[in-house]
């Protein structure tokens with residue numbers, strides 16, 4: 001494992017500790033001598049940004065990323081690689097992150113990472129009796145650690161990746177800023193969008209929610225296609241994915257569907273763009289559920 005993925009510290013959220021240097025104001029006040037036009041020297045209070053501002057921004061970006069509580073401790077160094085599928089998933093994530101600085105900077109067409117099932121959940125559900133039982137046994141896609149790794153990746157990105165905004169075509173800001181990440185879970189997120197649509201506020205809540213998913217530098221979409229299909233959801237999937245596709249903004253997603261059934265759940269237009277954004281970084285995975293393995297030993 002390469003060194004940078006080994007250390008556990010940078011993958012964790014920064015602590016809440018208050019800054020003694022500036023009492024959490026973000027500014028350091030210093031006494032400075034200032035010469036007046038008449039030659040008189042006076043002592044003035046001058047403020048300058050405290051070194052803790054970077055830490056505060058990191059803390060904020062962690063908060064806004066909405067990493068689920070149960071994955072707060074999900075890191076690369078506590079991801080076990082005993083099976084082939086675990087190795088595939090870890091390797092895929094790390095290879096992706098190696099390229100990530102240039103993905104953010106150069107905005108290539110292939111900029112996303114996807115974990116799919118070999119035999120989708122809704123394909124299994126459509127079977128019955130013995131065939132369904134057998135497909136479930138042979139094609140498990142749960143508990144492989146897909147979400148674990150994508151949350152570890154989200155933290156890695158929050159801690160390490162800095163972005164320069166394009167202020168005019170081809171012209172970039174002099175200052176960089178930390179990457180903004182948003183993690184959403186399909187059922188909750190689609191519910192939130194659906195409720196926002198009915199909020200009766202002229203679409204304000206809905207467009208805020210949509211904008212957060214469209215504008216984030218990195219969108220982590222967990223359990224994509226798990227929500228029950230509806231025509232209006234299909235429109236929402238398309239809107240978000242198409243906008244990110246056009247702006248070449250990466251999506252890290254995991255799904256219990258396969259390439260075919262995913263398209264049934266989120267619509268062909270959205271899924272073909274999304275799969276296209278992954279290029280070679282699309283992994284069809286199945287294997288034993290980590291939680292069940294643990295119980296056996």
Ligand SMILES: Nc1ncnc2c1ncn2[C@@H]1O[C@H](COP(=O)(O)OP(=O)(O)O)[C@@H](O)[C@H]1O
Pocket residue numbers: 074078079080081086141142143144145146147148149254290291
């Ligand atoms: N290889 C692994 N090493 C350590 N913990 C794991 C591993 N795989 C899964 N887990 C843990 O098992 C639980 C289920 O994993 P999860 O990432 O939700 O799987 P998936 O998203 O593939 O269904 C999580 O708590 C996760 O942290």
Ligand SMILES: [Mg+2]
Pocket residue numbers: 146147148222223254
């Ligand atoms: Mg998951």
Ligand SMILES: [Zn+2]
Pocket residue numbers: 019020021022023024025026027050051052053
């Ligand atoms: Zn400070």
